[in-house]
Amino acid sequence: MNLRSLLGDRRPAWLGPLVAVVVVYAVFAILTPDTFLRTQNLLTMARQTVVVAICALGMTMVIVTGGIDLSTGSLVALTTVVVARLLRSGYGPVVAVLGALAVAALVGASIGALVGRLKMMPFVVTLGAMTILRGAAKGLADEQKIDCDTKGLERLLSADITAPGLWIALTLAIGVAVLLNYTRFGRHVFAVGSNEAAARLCGIDPARVKILVYMLSSLLFGVAGVMELSTLTVGDPTDSIGLELDVIAAVVIGGASLAGGEGSVIGSVLGALLMTVIKTGAVHRGMPSWTQEIATGAIIVLAVAVDRLRHARARR
Amino acid sequence: MTSPPGAASSPPEAAASGPPVLEIAGAEKSFGAVAVLRGVSLSVRRGEIHALLGENGAGKSTLMRILLGAESADRCQMKLAGEPYAPPGPGAAQRAGVVMVPQERTLCLHLTVLENVVLGLEPARAGFVRRGAAREIAERALGLVTGVGRRIPLDVRAGSLSVADQQLVEIARALAQGGAATREDGLSAKVLVLDEPTASLGQDDAARLFTRVHALKAAGLAVVLVTHFLADVRAHADRYTVLRDGTVKGEGDPKVTPPEQIVREMLGRELEAARVEPGGDARGAPHDEGVLLDVNALGGCDRPRSATFVLRRGEVLGIAGLVGSGRTELLRLIAGLDASIQGTVRVRADKGVGLLSEDRGGEGLMLSRSIAENVTLSRRGSFVSRPSALFAEGARWIAELSIKASSPAQSAGELSGGNQQKVQLARLLREDYDVLLIDEPTRGIDVASKTQVLALVRELARRGKGIVLVSSQLDELVSTCDRIAVLRRGELDAPRPASEWTEERLLLEASS
Ligand SMILES: Nc1ncnc2c1ncn2[C@@H]1O[C@H](COP(=O)(O)OP(=O)(O)OP(=O)(O)O)[C@@H](O)[C@H]1O
Numbered sequence A: 001m002n003l004r005s006l007l008g009d010r011r012p013a014w015l016g017p018l019v020a021v022v023v024v025y026a027v028f029a030i031l032t033p034d035t036f037l038r039t040q041n042l043l044t045m046a047r048q049t050v051v052v053a054i055c056a057l058g059m060t061m062v063i064v065t066g067g068i069d070l071s072t073g074s075l076v077a078l079t080t081v082v083v084a085r086l087l088r089s090g091y092g093p094v095v096a097v098l099g100a101l102a103v104a105a106l107v108g109a110s111i112g113a114l115v116g117r118l119k120m121m122p123f124v125v126t127l128g129a130m131t132i133l134r135g136a137a138k139g140l141a142d143e144q145k146i147d148c149d150t151k152g153l154e155r156l157l158s159a160d161i162t163a164p165g166l167w168i169a170l171t172l173a174i175g176v177a178v179l180l181n182y183t184r185f186g187r188h189v190f191a192v193g194s195n196e197a198a199a200r201l202c203g204i205d206p207a208r209v210k211i212l213v214y215m216l217s218s219l220l221f222g223v224a225g226v227m228e229l230s231t232l233t234v235g236d237p238t239d240s241i242g243l244e245l246d247v248i249a250a251v252v253i254g255g256a257s258l259a260g261g262e263g264s265v266i267g268s269v270l271g272a273l274l275m276t277v278i279k280t281g282a283v284h285r286g287m288p289s290w291t292q293e294i295a296t297g298a299i300i301v302l303a304v305a306v307d308r309l310r311h312a313r314a315r316r
Numbered sequence B: 001m002t003s004p005p006g007a008a009s010s011p012p013e014a015a016a017s018g019p020p021v022l023e024i025a026g027a028e029k030s031f032g033a034v035a036v037l038r039g040v041s042l043s044v045r046r047g048e049i050h051a052l053l054g055e056n057g058a059g060k061s062t063l064m065r066i067l068l069g070a071e072s073a074d075r076c077q078m079k080l081a082g083e084p085y086a087p088p089g090p091g092a093a094q095r096a097g098v099v100m101v102p103q104e105r106t107l108c109l110h111l112t113v114l115e116n117v118v119l120g121l122e123p124a125r126a127g128f129v130r131r132g133a134a135r136e137i138a139e140r141a142l143g144l145v146t147g148v149g150r151r152i153p154l155d156v157r158a159g160s161l162s163v164a165d166q167q168l169v170e171i172a173r174a175l176a177q178g179g180a181a182t183r184e185d186g187l188s189a190k191v192l193v194l195d196e197p198t199a200s201l202g203q204d205d206a207a208r209l210f211t212r213v214h215a216l217k218a219a220g221l222a223v224v225l226v227t228h229f230l231a232d233v234r235a236h237a238d239r240y241t242v243l244r245d246g247t248v249k250g251e252g253d254p255k256v257t258p259p260e261q262i263v264r265e266m267l268g269r270e271l272e273a274a275r276v277e278p279g280g281d282a283r284g285a286p287h288d289e290g291v292l293l294d295v296n297a298l299g300g301c302d303r304p305r306s307a308t309f310v311l312r313r314g315e316v317l318g319i320a321g322l323v324g325s326g327r328t329e330l331l332r333l334i335a336g337l338d339a340s341i342q343g344t345v346r347v348r349a350d351k352g353v354g355l356l357s358e359d360r361g362g363e364g365l366m367l368s369r370s371i372a373e374n375v376t377l378s379r380r381g382s383f384v385s386r387p388s389a390l391f392a393e394g395a396r397w398i399a400e401l402s403i404k405a406s407s408p409a410q411s412a413g414e415l416s417g418g419n420q421q422k423v424q425l426a427r428l429l430r431e432d433y434d435v436l437l438i439d440e441p442t443r444g445i446d447v448a449s450k451t452q453v454l455a456l457v458r459e460l461a462r463r464g465k466g467i468v469l470v471s472s473q474l475d476e477l478v479s480t481c482d483r484i485a486v487l488r489r490g491e492l493d494a495p496r497p498a499s500e501w502t503e504e505r506l507l508l509e510a511s512s
């Protein structure tokens, strides 16, 4: 056991994404110093990252168990619709939000039960859920946007540093990181993703772990939905189409393996940040949107390639 | 520690006496149309090491999985310490006091050694893992299996360990689950099942394991030991039970039962006299045209450091060495699976070099695919591959190596460990390589198949192949090889004729 292999094993997986964020940020800061470096711009970027980052927290847990969740975007849209409908029916913001979160948790528990107890493939289950939830959102909203008085919810992501949404996201990130790294449950999440048979042999019930993971992640998607409503100020059943792909990209950039057993909260949040920085920077440079799409895609592939290299080196 | 059988309740060390702590009665289990167990009964007493014997595919592991609740029996009555016992899953079995080291590797390779050992028993306060306490448990449990000298680092990923070290971690985990690492005074476990625990261990680790097992036995644990090493059974077990054709075919005290009888009970016939003619004859004449492999000062990243030898046609070259000396790594370098750092390998074999991996579940086989597909997996062959031809080929090899399987379409993962090994061998034989690098070919293989495999190796050499044989079984090396070289901490000594070696000298040389 020489020093290098030890280091290779221990160098945190989020180091790469951190370096990438810093480098990309620096590049854009040099290219467009007058607009990019303003605090207002930093705040905007942070606000734009909130939804993807909160979803990425949940997706990280799911991916660590070796699963995937394709229903993220639909669930976010459904949440905006549920909150908006409850608000329009005269309920207060607290009841509306709690109601929507309950719906999200229920959705997650059902997905978890199908994946865990019935041993169905997460890809297929959540592919179905994606369509079902999108349909449900449209039905609930009569296929149109729901205007409502947001009764203070719009302030969640107001444009200053005291915006509660930012702090909620940060708290949730810390919470999930602690959950994954310092609790018994977190160990079991990694164990199930790494080798389910071994976990079962050690007396862990993988199905229970998965149900909890999908429930927690859907709950987080629900929170993200509330944030989304705060920026939209309407319930929109066609919102966030394809959001799950951005979220999965963030998690993968953050060093998680789709085969399960690996992933980190810090990495995923950095991954989400990286994508925002690229998008914002491209806008500031006045680059056409197709170039940022190419850049984001390239970053995803590059991130995974670098991660593979790191692994190969650690193994040797 | 010799407790004469039937010496009724001798005072303090009441080993192997009293009522059985574990009773299995009438266990039946079929997979589809294949009846694996047909009414097996087993009773194990407190403070007893009970050997469970039988050919590959006899159903030993299946019975043990039923005991652990990992497999449901069609019919089975079990009693643990007099109470009816029917665990719905391994978790329940563990709480009831039954722990197991399974035959196949079951570690979470992404987690650290520490996390693996305490998996499922993490000491926690309000859900938060108490890291200090967890480390203590893992340290103590690992200390029990590795001794004080050689230590497996707790904070490396389990996936970066060798197969032998992983096996030790699994044993440590079972001991921790049994409470051996948490309570000094006593064990919470009642029954410890070891399914071929020494199959991938070196002699020193195996010896240490048995010392530990005896200590556990003295503490009152009942140990069920599944193994193919009859010498270990004679040396360590208090009783044995033989399974064949789904029923119990023999029971007794291995220390007084002649080994021939045990073998007869296992096979249902006499063991054919070993047809392996000892190697080491004057074939090693240095004529250059027969050279298949020329390895010169070969060194890898960590191990081996330097290896030099030539392999000629018709020769079996044995490599002896302790676990961790770099034997597997050497074979991987020669096969070109890992990059070498120094030295050269010159291959003069037209049909290439084939490697039999020691890690059959990890890289040796496609466990979820059929036997036929595994056997016929090849980079050569025609573009079209008809399933019927595939299965005919699979059936041929099943017959050739007497693999115990229901059909060529059965998935490799459903086979017993020993039969999986034979499937792996079949693939190599079918490829007809000129040079075969064989890593632990008899791991997990029963006595009859072992003779068969070794005879096959000699036969291949006779047909002009060159074979490099790595084995922890020194008797195997001495009886099968023409020349043997010892690998010591990464350095390969010059090969010497097998006739100059004995098991003892090999061991001495390898561990010096
Ligand atoms: N899941 C399964 N499906 C179908 N057949 C199975 C399954 N598991 C085991 N078998 C069959 O049951 C038989 C007994 O297997 P088992 O693993 O218990 O043998 P074993 O005595 O442990 O052999 P070995 O010494 O090789 O480990 C084998 O013939 C195997 O093919």
Ligand SMILES: [Mg+2]
Residues within 6 Å of the ligand: B060, B061, B062, B103, B195, B416, B417, B418
């Ligand atoms: Mg077995």
